Amino acid sequence: xxxxxxxxxxxxxxxxxxxxxxxxxxxxxxxxxxxxxxxxxxxxxxxxxxxxxxxxxxxxxxxxxxxxxxxxxxxxxxxxxxxxxxxxxxxxxxxxxxxxxxxxxxxxxxxxxxxxxxxxxxxxxxxxxxxxxxxxxxxxxxxxxxxxxxxxxxxxxxxxxxxxxxxxxxxxxxxxxxxxxxxxxxxxxxxxxxxxxxxxxxxxxxxxxxxxxxxxxxxxxxxxxxxxxxxxxxxxxxxxxxxxxxxxxxxxx
Numbered sequence: 001x002x003x004x005x006x007x008x009x010x011x012x013x014x015x016x017x018x019x020x021x022x023x024x025x026x027x028x029x030x031x032x033x034x035x036x037x038x039x040x041x042x043x044x045x046x047x048x049x050x051x052x053x054x055x056x057x058x059x060x061x062x063x064x065x066x067x068x069x070x071x072x073x074x075x076x077x078x079x080x081x082x083x084x085x086x087x088x089x090x091x092x093x094x095x096x097x098x099x100x101x102x103x104x105x106x107x108x109x110x111x112x113x114x115x116x117x118x119x120x121x122x123x124x125x126x127x128x129x130x131x132x133x134x135x136x137x138x139x140x141x142x143x144x145x146x147x148x149x150x151x152x153x154x155x156x157x158x159x160x161x162x163x164x165x166x167x168x169x170x171x172x173x174x175x176x177x178x179x180x181x182x183x184x185x186x187x188x189x190x191x192x193x194x195x196x197x198x199x200x201x202x203x204x205x206x207x208x209x210x211x212x213x214x215x216x217x218x219x220x221x222x223x224x225x226x227x228x229x230x231x232x233x234x235x236x237x238x239x240x241x242x243x244x245x246x247x248x249x250x251x252x253x
Contacts, residue, residue, distance in 0.1 A: 003024050038108075071091040071092065073230075111123055111124050148233075150216075205247070209237070209243075
């Protein structure tokens with residue numbers, strides 16, 4: 001205001017004008033400390049990761065986590081092995097909310113980027129940036145509730161003989177009469193005998209199911225997020241292992 005008043009004063013000296021200009025510039029520079037800080041929001045957005053683009057490799061992040069992939073295609077089951085409709089619905093809603101918060105954060109950061117030359121009155125305020133950060137972080141926390149649960153598969157796999165146990169199978173499925181019967185049957189007749197073929201097939205199916213289960217379990221805490229199994233992969237592996245064991249239990253009493 002003082003500068004404006006001075007401009008209206010025809011009697012103002014050059015020194016007065018120069019002093020007013022210096023004062024105005026100093027005050028304007030002092031406002032720089034109140035510029036919108038987007039550092040934390042940028043860091044949160046980068047946690048999502050990036051897809052490969054041109055020569056730039058992909059960067060892993062939330063998008064690659066088992067939780068995000070589970071929420072993207074929910075297949076959670078309840079204690080009865082039936083689709084958990086409520087949890088699957090909430091997972092899908094959590095993913096939708098997270099994606100929306102991410103898009104909104106990206107839009108604000110674009111407006112705040114000096115290279116985009118956004119009009120001053122359209123640039124985001126610190127309050128808008130802070131609110132977007134809270135919304136995105138909260139949405140990510142909600143997504144993280146849908147990590148893969150491997151408890152049931154691990155319990156089932158532990159009922160079988162581990163590779164590190166050598167020939168010892170005491171108390172394991174391989175120690176059961178049915179498994180021993182199947183093992184015996186595959187070797188007592190010519191390979192062309194239907195019973196021999198069936199026994200070999202059943203044992204091979206079981207071994208493959210067990211191998212797949214253990215490979216998935218070994219990846220559950222992988223440092224490479226995209227290697228971690230989804231809930232559907234774990235549940236399918238559990239179902240395959242149980243069915244393979246049941247075929248031996250029922251067929252070789």
